[in-house]
Amino acid sequence: MTTGDITFHTRKWVRPEDLNANGTLFGGSLLRWIDEEAAIYAIVQLGNGNAVTKYMSEINFVSSAAQGDLIEMGLTATHFGRTSLTMRAEVRNMFTRQSILTIEKIVFVNLGKDGLPAPHGYTTITYDRDRVPHQHQHQHLGAIAT
Numbered sequence: 001m002t003t004g005d006i007t008f009h010t011r012k013w014v015r016p017e018d019l020n021a022n023g024t025l026f027g028g029s030l031l032r033w034i035d036e037e038a039a040i041y042a043i044v045q046l047g048n049g050n051a052v053t054k055y056m057s058e059i060n061f062v063s064s065a066a067q068g069d070l071i072e073m074g075l076t077a078t079h080f081g082r083t084s085l086t087m088r089a090e091v092r093n094m095f096t097r098q099s100i101l102t103i104e105k106i107v108f109v110n111l112g113k114d115g116l117p118a119p120h121g122y123t124t125i126t127y128d129r130d131r132v133p134h135q136h137q138h139q140h141l142g143a144i145a146t
């Protein structure tokens, strides 16, 4: 589902292990989910499994979720840099329909095989799977000795 420019890809079910001492959704669980969501988005957009989180802007938790609620996470690319991709994120509670948080800037950096920032060459969003990497990130080289 899309609102504005954000496409909501992933839904999560708030389970007991995702709660804080107040009995509501633990911020750490939510941030882990967002970081993974952003990593997947960046890999699909940049065509490189080797992209890392560089920067997240202010995070303001405006409402929460309770055990058993469903939440949905959305991301959109807002800027393609030379080696970086900037995204905007929003998380909503599907039960209360309230926004839980928005993050204006999440920056991922595209890394080369040497682990250093590498140009990705893209300037626009793909809505397809045309950039999805076709190789495993960590090949077991040397397994076949000839």
Ligand SMILES: CC(C)(COP(=O)(O)OP(=O)(O)OC[C@H]1O[C@@H](n2cnc3c(N)ncnc32)[C@H](O)[C@@H]1OP(=O)(O)O)[C@@H](O)C(=O)NCCC(=O)NCCS
Pocket (backbone or CB within 6 Å): 052, 053, 054, 055, 080, 081, 082, 083, 084, 085, 107, 109, 115, 116, 117
């Ligand atoms: C990612 C990393 C290799 C970047 O190194 P760096 O020396 O900052 O690289 P650069 O200065 O060349 O910047 C790379 C890109 O990041 C952007 N960038 C760097 N610092 C930034 C910041 N604070 N905010 C937003 N963007 C930033 C730069 O603008 C550049 O983008 P562009 O090429 O599209 O213009 C390095 O910081 C690193 O290894 N960080 C740890 C990453 C990591 O492990 N993350 C997982 C969580 S621990």
